[in-house]
Amino acid sequence: LFTGPVDFLKGVVAMDGLPPADRPEVCFAGRSNVGKSSLINALTGRRALARTSNTPGRTQEINFFTLGESHYLVDLPGYGFAKAPVPVVEKWQRLLRAYLAGRANLRRAFVLVDMRHGIKDVDHEIMTLLDKSAVTFQVVLTKSDKLGAAAQDKTLAQVRGALARHPAAFPELLVTSSEKRDGLDSLRAIIAGLG
Ligand code: GTP
Ligand code: MG
Numbered sequence: 001l002f003t004g005p006v007d008f009l010k011g012v013v014a015m016d017g018l019p020p021a022d023r024p025e026v027c028f029a030g031r032s033n034v035g036k037s038s039l040i041n042a043l044t045g046r047r048a049l050a051r052t053s054n055t056p057g058r059t060q061e062i063n064f065f066t067l068g069e070s071h072y073l074v075d076l077p078g079y080g081f082a083k084a085p086v087p088v089v090e091k092w093q094r095l096l097r098a099y100l101a102g103r104a105n106l107r108r109a110f111v112l113v114d115m116r117h118g119i120k121d122v123d124h125e126i127m128t129l130l131d132k133s134a135v136t137f138q139v140v141l142t143k144s145d146k147l148g149a150a151a152q153d154k155t156l157a158q159v160r161g162a163l164a165r166h167p168a169a170f171p172e173l174l175v176t177s178s179e180k181r182d183g184l185d186s187l188r189a190i191i192a193g194l195g
């Protein structure tokens with residue numbers, strides 16, 4: 001896994017555009033600008049596979065990538081703040097929720113949380129949806145390069161406390177930096193193990 005070709009398959013704007021649920025799939029969810037697309041690029045070693053930007057709301061479709069023939073990797077639009085007209089944002093949010101609640105082959109959702117910010121109310125909303133849909137989710141802390149060890153420990157404690165109320169939460173937290181390429185091997189191994 002991750003040694004075979006990683007390719008962009010398609011961008012999806014409505015549930016009827018989803019590819020057939022014929023292989024295991026993992027998705028990357030999180031607030032706008034948390035680093036979802038950057039993490040996919042770092043994981044796959046393809047710098048410009050998923051489009052990234054300083055402007056929150058860069059990813060506006062559900063983007064499917066193929067990992068060889070074995071898995072789909074899914075880059076989701078961010079939730080929370082996005083620089084786009086309200087009706088457009090509402091449309092993505094409906095699609096995002098429908099996808100997270102109804103995708104049969106979704107083995108795990110990685111919920112990305114910026115290490116500087118910790119878990120916010122909008123994260124709890126998404127996690128509650130995942131609880132109700134019985135989709136196991138795992139928190140991936142991002143941008144660890146932006147803070148020191150003590151501040152990282154503080155966020156980890158906040159996140160551990162916040163996850164106690166979510167039955168679908170997988171307890172192991174992952175600390176990553178796409179910039180420094182930290183924590184990526186653990187994440188790759190987890191994805192590979194979700195057959
Ligand atoms: P949306 O698609 O808008 O929801 O955003 P996203 O979650 O896909 O975020 P994206 O990957 O586009 O990254 C947002 C910004 O954060 C970009 O400016 C990235 O360069 C920056 N960024 C992402 N990961 C890291 C990281 O590990 N460290 C640092 N320092 N910056 C990062
Ligand atoms: Mg993105």
